[in-house]
Structures are given as structure tokens and as C-alpha cells.
């Protein structure tokens with residue numbers, strides 16, 4: 001199978017390259033590792049990474065596979081790009097990648113104007129991306145600077161039971177001010193996650209989550225040019241509140257990508273023709289997020305269970321990322337422009353005050369507004385034609401809150417907030433780290449006001465009177481309603497006052 005990974009052949013190649021290093025290192029690594037290293041020179045027939053189907057074997061999974069040289073960025077993998085985030089640096093100690101996570105309170109900015117005190121790692125929300133290579137041995141120290149015990153669970157990572165990080169079940173929870181050590185060998189590749197597994201509702205709800213990216217030791221496809229990593233989350237932050245409310249069950253009002261709500265989200269930048277991979281994880285409390293990309297279709301290539309065989313990778317424009325899951329999509333950036341990428345749940349592209357307001361659609365508030373302005377000179381009824389205008393009207397908003405939607409785009413306001421970002425694909429880029437600004441549409445590729453000439457040539461009336469109308473027959477309900485009581489007539493299915501219903505008067 002294309003995703004089957006077996007280190008034996010890479011070991012023999014590496015062995016040629018690194019025999020000297022291994023021989024020197026073995027003295028330091030101690031007898032156990034030295035024995036294992038000796039075994040590496042005679043490939044162990046039993047050993048293989050069991051990423052395909054670890055459940056399908058009767059053999060206990062080998063918890064200490066053969067050591068292989070730690071994967072190096074640039075050589076063994078191309079590091080992921082983390083919009084609005086960062087990757088945790090490591091150091092090498094005796095051939096082991098050593099990481100240090102510190103769980104602590106963090107004053108986090110969700111978007112300009114909205115800060116809240118969250119729980120995160122190493123001064124950020126969410127935690128940094130942990131990035132390594134299949135076969136790497138990792139040692140992860142976790143220091144707890146929170147006021148409560150915590151743990152770290154390696155979500156989807158194939159670890160020995162005692163390294164699984166479930167408080168009480170797999171370990172004693174880490175008390176405040178103490179440091180625990182996790183150590184295991186990565187026997188898979190893919191997009192995994194990590195999060196607190198102690199008082200999950202509170203701790204994950206306050207932000208103690210992160211992505212754990214493992215690159216394949218022996219990639220079967222060339223690495224993408226751009227490899228983005230995004231973690232989805234949802235929060236309840238009452239307007240003006242200092243902290244998110246982790247007890248919320250349903251009414252989340254801040255929806256984030258890498259803990260930023262639009263317009264705080266950093267765009268994804270790609271060059272025309274780049275092969276693009278986007279890894280999306282979801283550790284929201286309650287919501288699955290259908291993430292939709294404009295301008296493209298993509299293939300869903302991986303879940304947190306591993307690589308999807310090519311024959312099973314069907315094309316989509318929206319990928320639903322369930323809670324507690326990751327999805328990886330890939331496509332070629334062959335369509336230049338500024339492309340929206342967002343959750344398609346319309347309440348998830350709204351910030352704070354867009355939720356739970358009264359329905360004013362269709363109400364003409366002008367007379368009412370005039371009367372109220374006698375008392376409150378700045379009064380304006382909001383929302384009677386929808387949410388547009390909320391960005392530009394410049395109304396005072398309460399302290400520590402963000403408008404329900406919006407940013408100023410190149411043409412008009414962008415009536416989006418929350419889980420929304422922009423993929424910017426350009427023919428020419430100075431570099432990937434500089435925002436290229438807004439896309440300049442080539443001539444005749446820009447929607448614009450129809451000219452009189454264009455209307456005339458196509459015999460289109462600007463008042464809509466020449467447009468086809470829905471045929472009444474097509475709009476009719478299929479069946480008449482049942483009589484409510486015996487002998488009572490049901491109401492006719494067609495509309496009496498519609499003027500085009502063909503009802504007999």
C-alpha cells in the first residue's frame with residue numbers, strides 16, 4: 001500500500017550515511033540502545049511501523065522500536081506553516097528530541113479589541129505545534145504553572161498506555177508547580193493533537209490544546225510547497241468579560257482558527273502552481289466545522305487515523321472536521337486570487353454580538369428611530385436589513401468586544417467574522433511571509449455594475465421585470481393539508497392573494 005511505511009530500507013540507507021555517528025553515539029546511549037543499534041544493522045523482521053492497521057495484529061505493539069536518527073527539518077521534512085502560531089523548538093539529547101511545554105495563564109488577543117485570559121502553553125494560545133518525524137524518540141517535559149492540576153494527552157498518538165495522559169487513569173495528574181516527563185517513540189505519521197485530559201471541559205475550553213504533526217520517515221509523495229496547520233476552537237466570551245466561560249454548552253460566540261477570529265486571522269499565502277496542504281484539527285467543545293474553500297476543490301488525503309488510500313480520496317469543496325478529529329486536504333494552487341476559507345455554519349462566521357439579537361429583518365424603523373432620537377440623539381435600530389453596515393458605521397462598541405462581523409475589504413466591507421480566513425494565491429510573491437495585499441483582478445474578471453449598453457445587448461431590464469419568474473406550479477406544495485376535524489375543509493394549497501396562483505375565485 002502506498003501509505004505503508006517500513007523503516008528497514010531507510011535504515012539501511014541511513015546506516016551507510018551515519019554509521020560513524022551511531023557507533024560514537026552508542027557508547028553514550030547505554031547498553032539497551034547499543035543492543036537495539038546492533039539489531040538495526042540486522043534488520044528486525046518483526047518490526048514495522050504499524051500505522052496501517054495496528055488493531056489488526058495479535059502481536060503486542062512494539063513500544064520501543066529501533067532507534068533511527070532524529071528527523072531533521074529541511075532534510076527529512078519541510079516544516080509546517082502555522083498562521084497566527086508557532087512551532088515548538090526542540091533540543092537533541094542523546095538522540096532524543098526534547099521538548100518543554102509549560103501550561104499557564106495567557107492574556108490572549110482573539111482579534112484587535114478582544115482579549116481574554118485563557119489557559120495556554122508557553123505564553124500562547126493554543127499550544128505551539130509539536131513537529132517531529134516518524135521514528136523519532138521524543139521526550140516532552142510538561143511544567144504546570146496553572147492553579148489546578150493538569151495532564152497532557154497525545155490525541156491519536158500511538159503511545160504506551162502509561163504515556164497517554166489521562167488524569168487518574170494513565171497517570172497522576174501533574175500538580176501545580178510540578179514538571180512531568182513523557183517519552184515515547186513515534187510509530188506513525190500524520191496530523192495529531194494534544195490537549196489537557198484533566199477537567200477537560202474547563203481546561204480545553206480555556207485553550208489547553210495544540211497540534212502534533214508527524215512527518216513520514218519515508219514519504220511516498222513529494223512534500224507540498226506549502227503545508228499549513230490550523231486548529232479550530234470555539235469560545236464563549238461575554239461582552240466585556242475578562243475570561244472565556246468554559247461552562248457554556250451551546251451558545252459559543254467566538255469561533256477561531258489558531259485561536260484568532262477574523263479579522264485577526266492571518267492569510268494563507270501561496271504561489272501560483274504551489275502544491276498546498278492544509279491540516280485542520282478541531283478541539284472545539286461541541287461543534288463540528290464544515291470548512292469550505294473558495295476557488296478550488298481539494299482531495300481529503302488524511303484523517304488522524306492515517307493516510308487515505310488514493311482510491312478513497314474523493315474531491316470536495318467543504319471538509320467537515322468533527323470534534324476531536326483532524327482532516328488534511330491537498331490541492332494545487334492553480335487559480336490566482338483572494339479566496340475565502342471559512343466554516344460554512346453561518347453562525348460560526350459571526351463574532352460575539354451577532355448572536356441572539358432580535359430579528360429585525362423587514363421592519364422599517366425610520367419613524368421609530370426619529371422618535372427615539374429625541375431622547376437618545378445617536379440612536380439607530382440595527383439589523384433590519386441584516387448585518388452589513390456594522391463594520392463601517394463606526395458605532396461605539398463596548399470595551400473588550402469585537403463587532404459581530406467584519407473588516408474593510410478592497411471593494412467593500414467583508415461581512416464575515418469568526419472562523420474565516422483568506423487564501424492568497426499570487427503569480428509573483430516577494431516571499432511567503434509578506435502579505436501581498438489585495439488581489440488585483442485582471443480586466444474583465446471583476447463583477448461590477450452592469451452598464452446600460454450591456455443590459456440592452458442582452459435585453460435585460462434593470463428593474464427585474466424581464467427575468468423569468470418561478471412557475472406557480474413549481475412552487476406549489478405537493479399535497480393539501482388534511483382537514484383538522486371530520487367534516488372540516490382544508491385550506492387551499494395555492495395562495496389567495498398571490499395574483500398568479502390560478503386559484504378560482
Ligand SMILES: [Cu+2]
Pocket residue numbers: 255287288289290343344345348419
Ligand atoms: Cu463551524
